[in-house]
Amino acid sequence: MPEELPAAYDPHAAASKWSEAWAEADVYRADPGAEGPAYSVVIPPPNVTGSLHMGHALNNTLQDVMVRYKRMDGFNTVWVPGTDHAGIATQWVVRRKLAAQGIDYRDLGRDGFVEKVWEWKAEAGGTIVNQLKRLGVSCDWSRERFTLDEDLQKAVAEHFVALYEQGLIYRGQRLINWDPMDQTALSDLEVEHDENVPSELWSFAYPIKEEDGGGEIVVATTRPETMLGDTAVAVHPDDARYKHLIGKTLTHPFVAREIPIVADAILVDPEFGTGAVKVTPAHDFNDFDVGKRHDLPMINILNPDGTMNGQAGEFEGLSVKDARKAVKAKIEEVGLFRGSKAHTMNLGRSQRSGAVVEPYLSTQWFVRMKPLAGPALAAVENGSTRFVPKQWENTYYAWLRDIRDWCISRQLWWGHRIPAWYCDDCDEVVVARETPECCPGCGSANLRQDEDVLDTWFSSALWPFSVFGWPEKTEDLERYYPTSVLVTGFDIIFFWVARMMFAGIHFMGHVPFSDVYIHALVRDSQGQKMSKTKGNVVDPLEVIERWGADAFRFTLVAFAAQGRDVLWDEKRVEGYHRFTTKIWQALRFCFLNAEGYDPSGPMELGPYDRWIQARTGAAVERIRAALDEYRFNEVATESYAFVWGEFCDWYIELSKSTLYDPEVPEARKNAVKHTLFSTMGTIVQLLHPMMPFFTEEVWSRLPGSEGWVTQSRFPVAADFPSDPETLTEVAVLQAAITEIRRIRGEMQIAMRKPMRLLVGDDHLLELLKNHARALKENAGVSLERLTERPNGAATAVVSGVECLLPLQGVVDFEEELRRLDKVIAKAEKDIIQLDKRLKNPRFVSKAPQHVVDEVQGKRDVAQTRLETLTASRTRIVEAMG
RNA sequence: AGGCACGUAGCUCAGUGGGAGAGCACCGCCCUGACACGGCGGGGGUCCGCGGUUCAAAUCCGCGCGUGCCUACCA
Numbered sequence A: 001m002p003e004e005l006p007a008a009y010d011p012h013a014a015a016s017k018w019s020e021a022w023a024e025a026d027v028y029r030a031d032p033g034a035e036g037p038a039y040s041v042v043i044p045p046p047n048v049t050g051s052l053h054m055g056h057a058l059n060n061t062l063q064d065v066m067v068r069y070k071r072m073d074g075f076n077t078v079w080v081p082g083t084d085h086a087g088i089a090t091q092w093v094v095r096r097k098l099a100a101q102g103i104d105y106r107d108l109g110r111d112g113f114v115e116k117v118w119e120w121k122a123e124a125g126g127t128i129v130n131q132l133k134r135l136g137v138s139c140d141w142s143r144e145r146f147t148l149d150e151d152l153q154k155a156v157a158e159h160f161v162a163l164y165e166q167g168l169i170y171r172g173q174r175l176i177n178w179d180p181m182d183q184t185a186l187s188d189l190e191v192e193h194d195e196n197v198p199s200e201l202w203s204f205a206y207p208i209k210e211e212d213g214g215g216e217i218v219v220a221t222t223r224p225e226t227m228l229g230d231t232a233v234a235v236h237p238d239d240a241r242y243k244h245l246i247g248k249t250l251t252h253p254f255v256a257r258e259i260p261i262v263a264d265a266i267l268v269d270p271e272f273g274t275g276a277v278k279v280t281p282a283h284d285f286n287d288f289d290v291g292k293r294h295d296l297p298m299i300n301i302l303n304p305d306g307t308m309n310g311q312a313g314e315f316e317g318l319s320v321k322d323a324r325k326a327v328k329a330k331i332e333e334v335g336l337f338r339g340s341k342a343h344t345m346n347l348g349r350s351q352r353s354g355a356v357v358e359p360y361l362s363t364q365w366f367v368r369m370k371p372l373a374g375p376a377l378a379a380v381e382n383g384s385t386r387f388v389p390k391q392w393e394n395t396y397y398a399w400l401r402d403i404r405d406w407c408i409s410r411q412l413w414w415g416h417r418i419p420a421w422y423c424d425d426c427d428e429v430v431v432a433r434e435t436p437e438c439c440p441g442c443g444s445a446n447l448r449q450d451e452d453v454l455d456t457w458f459s460s461a462l463w464p465f466s467v468f469g470w471p472e473k474t475e476d477l478e479r480y481y482p483t484s485v486l487v488t489g490f491d492i493i494f495f496w497v498a499r500m501m502f503a504g505i506h507f508m509g510h511v512p513f514s515d516v517y518i519h520a521l522v523r524d525s526q527g528q529k530m531s532k533t534k535g536n537v538v539d540p541l542e543v544i545e546r547w548g549a550d551a552f553r554f555t556l557v558a559f560a561a562q563g564r565d566v567l568w569d570e571k572r573v574e575g576y577h578r579f580t581t582k583i584w585q586a587l588r589f590c591f592l593n594a595e596g597y598d599p600s601g602p603m604e605l606g607p608y609d610r611w612i613q614a615r616t617g618a619a620v621e622r623i624r625a626a627l628d629e630y631r632f633n634e635v636a637t638e639s640y641a642f643v644w645g646e647f648c649d650w651y652i653e654l655s656k657s658t659l660y661d662p663e664v665p666e667a668r669k670n671a672v673k674h675t676l677f678s679t680m681g682t683i684v685q686l687l688h689p690m691m692p693f694f695t696e697e698v699w700s701r702l703p704g705s706e707g708w709v710t711q712s713r714f715p716v717a718a719d720f721p722s723d724p725e726t727l728t729e730v731a732v733l734q735a736a737i738t739e740i741r742r743i744r745g746e747m748q749i750a751m752r753k754p755m756r757l758l759v760g761d762d763h764l765l766e767l768l769k770n771h772a773r774a775l776k777e778n779a780g781v782s783l784e785r786l787t788e789r790p791n792g793a794a795t796a797v798v799s800g801v802e803c804l805l806p807l808q809g810v811v812d813f814e815e816e817l818r819r820l821d822k823v824i825a826k827a828e829k830d831i832i833q834l835d836k837r838l839k840n841p842r843f844v845s846k847a848p849q850h851v852v853d854e855v856q857g858k859r860d861v862a863q864t865r866l867e868t869l870t871a872s873r874t875r876i877v878e879a880m881g
Numbered sequence B: 001a002g003g004c005a006c007g008u009a010g011c012u013c014a015g016u017g018g019g020a021g022a023g024c025a026c027c028g029c030c031c032u033g034a035c036a037c038g039g040c041g042g043g044g045g046u047c048c049g050c051g052g053u054u055c056a057a058a059u060c061c062g063c064g065c066g067u068g069c070c071u072a073c074c075a
Helices: A011-025 A054-072 A087-100 A105-135 A150-165 A224-229 A285-294 A310-315 A320-333 A370-381 A392-401 A456-460 A475-480 A490-508 A540-547 A549-559 A570-592 A607-628 A632-659 A666-687 A692-701 A724-747 A762-769 A772-779 A813-838 A841-846 A849-880
Strands: A038-042 A076-080 A169-179 A184-186 A191-207 A216-221 A232-235 A249-251 A258-263 A276-279 A337-350 A358-367 A386-388 A420-423 A429-431 A447-449 A483-489 A513-519 A755-759 A781-785 A793-798 A801-806
Touching: A011 A105, A011 A549, A011 A692, A038 A054, A038 A475, A054 A076, A054 A105, A054 A483, A054 A513, A054 A540, A054 A549, A054 A607, A054 A632, A076 A475, A087 A105, A105 A540, A105 A549, A150 A169, A150 A429, A150 A456, A150 A490, A169 A337, A184 A358, A191 A224, A191 A249, A216 A224, A216 A232, A216 A276, A224 A310, A224 A320, A232 A285, A258 A285, A276 A285, A285 A358, A310 A320, A320 A337, A370 A392, A370 A490, A386 A392, A392 A490, A456 A490, A483 A490, A490 A513, A540 A549, A540 A570, A549 A570, A549 A632, A549 A692, A570 A632, A570 A666, A570 A692, A607 A632, A607 A666, A607 A724, A632 A666, A632 A772, A666 A692, A724 A755, A724 A762, A724 A772, A724 A793, A724 A801, A724 A813, A755 A762, A762 A772, A762 A781, A772 A781, A793 A813, A793 A849, A801 A849, A813 A841, A813 A849
Parallel strands: A038 A076, A232 A258, A386 A513, A483 A513, A755 A781
Antiparallel strands: A038 A483, A169 A184, A169 A358, A191 A216, A191 A337, A232 A276, A249 A258, A420 A429, A420 A447, A755 A801, A793 A801
């Protein structure tokens, strides 16, 4: 061996060695001035305080595969990494941390708290970045961004102010989703719905005023406490039961209020419940609309913390839960209770805190979505951006077509402060990029900035261009926007993808990415979503610890079939770890046989060398095609099949017959040695996007390899000459070897027992003669011309030609008889099946000619085979007497 | 309620109109000079069910059953 080759690959040593080397040489730093078409990718920024989970690992591995491939393929490639400030999530984490130290975050005040968050960010923010690095991602770390970086804050301010100036952002009092635990507004998307929550449909009566004829009207509700905020009861205008009551007045039993009975065909389904609906405009989205239609008062009965406020009268101060109990008790006490029945319903909860979300009347900032959604919709419809797999386009369409205005203000301290100021001395609202000195309305200096921050996704929407310096016109922005592909999970198509689309189109005049690759969720092997509460979370770093990043990444790629969830199974990682071992062993083989290798010496390619070259070209083509179409699982399985199934199983084995043959001239041997090394080189190039550390380690040891594999040129199929004749010839050889091995296997004849292969057909004999040594070494047979039929022989049919393996003294004839009966049965079955089609006149007349010919050809082959085998059987029987 | 996926070997999954595939698991033989983390060979499947289109269906269409996910204001 020309140099010391360790017995096994050490993934951890290689990982640290190569990540340091690459970082030191700065090989992944993008240069906008360099040549090549741009290929740019921005990372979906993980939460800055988060840690790497399987979703991140999958997401970033797939991006890295594409980025490394394109970089090797001559593109001017940039992959911008970064992290997200993740408003609610991060605030929540720090709040809890402080609470654990006995500190109430509110005591710190806004500035003090924000300072604590920055401290935490400094401490924890590096975690996920370092974990990503361990995964081996080839990000340009010099371009790392954080969504709260100063220049990104500028971008967000620009975004907000510009939309405001264009009338696309407004401030208004609306019913919004309120999280009483975090005490902040949420967008519709941040509310998750628990399905089929058991509940009760509880009925009570509102007394009709005496002057209006007295009596009562019964309503049903799942939230009795909201009756404190009722300002009407609605019935269907056509409902005969209630028609006469429309316009009558009801007396509220607990608060000094009279409420009307109104007719509303939109809200009321006469079939449901009693057909009469209590209306609480300030605490229910439907009722809010009813309130607007009928100009009803909107009475807010809740405090921000979810307790009842002064409007609730005697119930003030109670939590929703307690108020519900108390209201029910009181209604029963005054005799208005009218029954209850079980009911299941959906319950909205805060995605983050889990608190039951209350529809809540409040003044917030909103983005007017309709004008922005239109172009974002059109861009996908007209193909400017395509989703892979395509089915996700429907999801995207559905949401944008039915979009509602986006509530972007959050009552948090951590995030982008809303660039709006209110004048204390007049009603002026100032929305500005820079802090205004004084009120433009009255000149007062008493300006207060809005206390709230913006929805985190409001800044994420800008990510594909803010990371490149927008709103400044930078060289990066010019060169790398729009980006090439966005790789992300389907769970944030609405949150993020759609919003980047309209922001990109609106501000940059161009979609932010041409492709959106949507990958699946990583689940456990039972198909369950991984979650801490279920305890089925797999930590990617532990997997890397056990098997190395290369095998781990390869597994993720192999699992990433389009449109299917990844059901994690660590056995697969073990399998792909063995794959690296296998390649390592192949490398050892190369070195063990490298003696006398002269890269510049004379070379004469043999058939096996030409064969593996042609096969390599075919593999390159398939792997490139799979990469180009994001068929990641095929990239992995095609590579695996080629390396193991063709290079190791066949080429290396066949090469031995050349290398170990003293008759073969040196030039042929030199060509084999060269082909071994050069094919190893191609293999690690093909595998590099998936297994960066391993391939760099192998590459570094290959004689003649220059530089780093990560900077080498991705293989091109055209560089590998196709050679149909050799392909056919070797295929015949493989068929012969396989056939003989099967006979040996089935008849339990060990390889070390030599056998003779008798071939009568001249053409086949000539062909096989060229491979006599390969036959000897791989099938344990010596080749002879068939002159006289031996007494009792096994029959191998190779490309339609009968070949005999004399069994005299090797095996019991009974064995061969049993084997023959089996293969004869198979041949008969084949013929019956093929005949079924050929004897069908409609098949012969209607199917394309080439298909008919193909079937006929197969039938002929099977027929010959059957006849040969039957004849052999007869002879065996005769030989046995 | 609507929408979208999915249902193929024991397990995890490829396979979108021409005789059912891979990996793992299983069985048999083999420690042959890269590799036993290996080699060679083998068994195993009403392609969820029913109907239809077609010369031909795992593949296209319809209905049904099952599973998962997304969206939705039924009080």
